[in-house]
Amino acid sequence: MTSRRELSLTYVVLGAFSLFALAPVVGIVLTALQDPDGLATFGSFDGLHPSNFVDAWRDGNFGPYLRSSVIVTVAVVVVASVLSILAGYAFGLMRFRGSQVLFYVVLLGLMIPTEAIVVPLYYDYRDLGLTDTYWALILPQIGTSVAFGTFWMRAYFRTVPRSLVEAARIDGASSWFTLWRVVLPLARPAILTMTVLLSMWTWNEFLLALVMVTDEGLRTAPLGLSFFQGRNQTDLTLLAAGAVIVATPIVLLYVFLQRHFIRGMLSGAVKG
Amino acid sequence: MSAAAPERPPGEPRLVGYLYLLPALVAFTAFVLVPLGRSVWLSLYEWDGVTPGTWAGLDNYGELVSEEALRAAFLHALVLLFFYALLPVAIGLLLAGLVARARVRGLALFRTVLFLPQVIALVVVAVMWRMIYDPGSGALNEVLRAVGLGSLAQSWLGDFDLALPAVGLVGTWVWFGLAMVLLVAGVQKIPESLYDAARVDGAGMVREFFAVTLPALRGEIAVALTLTTIAALRNFDLIYITTKGGPGDATSVPAFQVYDRAFQTGEVGSAAAIGIALTAIIFSFSFVINRTAERGYAL
Numbered sequence: 001m002t003s004r005r006e007l008s009l010t011y012v013v014l015g016a017f018s019l020f021a022l023a024p025v026v027g028i029v030l031t032a033l034q035d036p037d038g039l040a041t042f043g044s045f046d047g048l049h050p051s052n053f054v055d056a057w058r059d060g061n062f063g064p065y066l067r068s069s070v071i072v073t074v075a076v077v078v079v080a081s082v083l084s085i086l087a088g089y090a091f092g093l094m095r096f097r098g099s100q101v102l103f104y105v106v107l108l109g110l111m112i113p114t115e116a117i118v119v120p121l122y123y124d125y126r127d128l129g130l131t132d133t134y135w136a137l138i139l140p141q142i143g144t145s146v147a148f149g150t151f152w153m154r155a156y157f158r159t160v161p162r163s164l165v166e167a168a169r170i171d172g173a174s175s176w177f178t179l180w181r182v183v184l185p186l187a188r189p190a191i192l193t194m195t196v197l198l199s200m201w202t203w204n205e206f207l208l209a210l211v212m213v214t215d216e217g218l219r220t221a222p223l224g225l226s227f228f229q230g231r232n233q234t235d236l237t238l239l240a241a242g243a244v245i246v247a248t249p250i251v252l253l254y255v256f257l258q259r260h261f262i263r264g265m266l267s268g269a270v271k272g
Numbered sequence: 273m274s275a276a277a278p279e280r281p282p283g284e285p286r287l288v289g290y291l292y293l294l295p296a297l298v299a300f301t302a303f304v305l306v307p308l309g310r311s312v313w314l315s316l317y318e319w320d321g322v323t324p325g326t327w328a329g330l331d332n333y334g335e336l337v338s339e340e341a342l343r344a345a346f347l348h349a350l351v352l353l354f355f356y357a358l359l360p361v362a363i364g365l366l367l368a369g370l371v372a373r374a375r376v377r378g379l380a381l382f383r384t385v386l387f388l389p390q391v392i393a394l395v396v397v398a399v400m401w402r403m404i405y406d407p408g409s410g411a412l413n414e415v416l417r418a419v420g421l422g423s424l425a426q427s428w429l430g431d432f433d434l435a436l437p438a439v440g441l442v443g444t445w446v447w448f449g450l451a452m453v454l455l456v457a458g459v460q461k462i463p464e465s466l467y468d469a470a471r472v473d474g475a476g477m478v479r480e481f482f483a484v485t486l487p488a489l490r491g492e493i494a495v496a497l498t499l500t501t502i503a504a505l506r507n508f509d510l511i512y513i514t515t516k517g518g519p520g521d522a523t524s525v526p527a528f529q530v531y532d533r534a535f536q537t538g539e540v541g542s543a544a545a546i547g548i549a550l551t552a553i554i555f556s557f558s559f560v561i562n563r564t565a566e567r568g569y570a571l
Contacts, residue, residue, distance in 0.1 A: 011376070013366065013370055014370070014371075017367065017452075021445070021449055022388070025392070027400070031403065040409065041410075041411070042403040042406065042414075087296035087297070094289035105305075109300055111502060113547070113550060113551060115508060115547045117307035118547070119534045139302075140307070142299050143302065146300050150296055200391060204394060206393075206512075207531065210512075236403065236409060243396045247392045247396040262453065
């Protein structure tokens with residue numbers, strides 16, 4: 001049986017690591033709220049000055065950056081999710097020749113780093129006149145997202161009871177009807193987790209945005225922040241405020257959905 | 273993943289399956305596989321991105337071994353593997369081992385907090401840790417001074433020996449929560465009876481961990497190691513924002529070299545070769561990790 005000493009040790013260790021995880025986040029929020037004219041140091045507290053956020057928003061041009069990020073993220077996540085649901089449905093619930101091989105290709109695709117494709121992407125898209133457009137950010141990320149999404153949805157569809165699908169078919173339902181009306185309503189948790197993960201990765205993508213886009217109006221939020229940092233090396237509070245602005249949308253999404261999200265992640269992660 | 277009957281998806285063979293696959297495969301092929309193939313092609317040329325390139329054969333790959341700067345970059349990536357993958361998984365195992373023995377209240381809350389670093393954009397993480405490591409106003413030096421260790425205070429990211437571990441610890445911070453969440457979930461699936469049996473045999477905390485928890489977590493360890501290994505090897509954002517590979521090339525990594533060569537110094541072929549080599553390394557590490565986990569009791 002677990003002794004009381006062990007239990008307290010568990011809490012101490014968990015607490016210590018939670019503190020390690022949380023301290024930098026709290027630190028940057030406090031920094032963002034410091035008196036901009038004071039002697040700013042990271043993580044110290046000298047009252048609340050939310051006006052920093054207004055200044056950072058204006059100086060850093062974060063409005064357009066966030067708009068770009070929203071456009072790119074929504075486009076990538078919506079298209080990739082639909083394609084992944086269709087492909088995952090086929091891999092998970094249908095039998096056809098070559099499905100195993102095709103699935104392994106997708107599996108390898110999961111591991112291909114952006115670094116390996118960014119060079120030809122830039123030079124080819126430049127020749128096609130696609131650099132400095134949203135397309136240059138959206139299309140490649142649909143490709144990488146579809147690999148993960150297909151993997152994810154296949155794992156889910158394999159858990160669907162086959163009796164359900166067979167019953168639908170005996171009733172004369174088409175595969176299309178079965179997908180959208182019978183199987184998918186049950187898949188909400190899996191789809192939610194997938195869309196949160198894809199949103200997170202798309203929102204946070206940096207290398208592709210850095211390479212593909214030079215137009216100020218097309219820059220995504222993380223890219224905007226890196227330029228903002230270049231201009232505000234010394235202004236700690238302003239930079240901290242900008243960083244908080246860029247991180248907040250996804251952190252909020254996570255906090256609101258974390259219950260479903262972590263549960264979905266745990267059930268999906270280790271099934272393969 | 274065998275082709276045995278119960279593994280097989282239900283339903284009779286259906287050609288319509290190809291139709292459902294088609295859009296995803298087209299997107300994946302056009303936006304990932306074709307660029308990957310183009311990358312292989314480019315890697316066989318000496319090209320500055322502007323003037324016509326010249327055929328180089330495998331020279332760019334030879335340079336991965338012969339060129340000092342590139343050898344160093346790959347070596348740094350291996351060092352980061354320790355901080356990004358091994359250390360987070362070790363911490364995750366420690367936490368999972370503790371949680372396995374105790375009925376912890378508020379585990380969901382701990383999990384939410386520990387996972388938080390994963391959610392924050394790496395660019396933001398990098399900006400944040402630059403502030404923490406800052407020699408002047410940084411929190412780390414402040415803390416050291418506050419506890420009387422002011423002599424240790426220094427420019428963490430500016431030191432040739434310390435910059436790489438300093439960046440590595442940022443990776444640890446980002447990834448240990450994910451490892452912990454995965455491993456704790458695995459622990460909760462271990463049947464209670466296994467622990468009871470170990471306890472009847474008088475196993476203490478440590479023996480119980482090695483006899484029960486660790487072997488049962490093989491699958492989860494493999495997933496966590498694969499994800500963190502990929503993250504370690506392709507790490508660009510953190511390096512670009514915190515150190516730009518410096519001081520000197522003390523924190524230069526392959527991903528940074530890809531960017532630098534393709535878009536700054538006009539060595540496009542070399543950049544493509546580094547990207548392809550990186551992909552090959554990621555494939556082989558993932559393969560070894562997952563093979564080991566499938567096979568052995570000893571990980």
